[in-house]
Amino acid sequence: MSQPEITPLYDIMARLRTPVSGCPWDLEQNFATIAPYTIEEAYEVADAIERNDMAALKDELGDLLLQVVFHSRMAEEAGHFGLQDVINAICDKMERRHPHIFGDRSIDGSAQVVANWEAIKEAERHGKSEDKSAMADVAKALPALLRAQKIQKRAARTGFDWPSVEGAFxxxxxxxxxxxxxxxxxxxxxxxxxxxxxxxxxSRHLGVDAEVALNDATAKFERRFRGMEAIAGDAFEKLDLDAKEALWRRAKIETAAK
Structure with a gap:
């Protein structure tokens, strides 16, 4: 199989961003206006994976890759960096954070890989940022539950944490x-x-990903609610709460059986 070639996508974006002859919409965009699309595309990748839809995953990965090229092109136009700089930077980072593969460090299992990754990442952060806080560079745009988990993990690494889950309860x-x-x-x-x-x-103390757990709970609620609507039909909204509770119990059993 031939090596993937990103140049055609880069050339398309360059043409779209060419002044006067380019696309008016693409030319109007900046980092801030494109950022929401970048986040949306990442969620659509996750959704395709959740549905195990490989055709959709291929398309959504392409849309996400376009976001990287779009941001890189705007940065290049402003004289900050280009797509090749982005690729070089991530290649350097992956080699730096895998010294057991690209260096001479020995590891014993995936847990040590994660520990080494976090230690290297923290050293990099302190080396390039004036913010020396353990909370430095936790992105504010993360989903709230995910950001809470990361903030708590950072605090825990400094020793500021409940010694057991009982304190959290x-x-x-x-x-x-x-x-x-x-x-x-x-x-x-x-x-x-x-x-x-x-x-x-x-959830953190129990080793449960709060973001995933809430998504799963929401999906479960939606399944059961749709089950209630399917059972009751057009009469659903007219039912009193007791009748809807009875439907909920029935839907809970029926959806669990599928």
């Missing part, structure tokens, strides 16, 4: 009480946030 109980006691909209906002953060802490 006690904190969750405390936060539930504080939500109940909240009286103003501001207090409710703050306490619900603290409650969610405490729940993420429990």
């Amino acid at each position: 006690e904190k969750l109980d405390e936060e539930i009480d504080e939500v109940r006691d909240a009286t103003t909209a501001t207090e409710m906002h703050e306490e619900v946030g603290d409650l969610l953060f405490a729940a993420v802490n429990i």
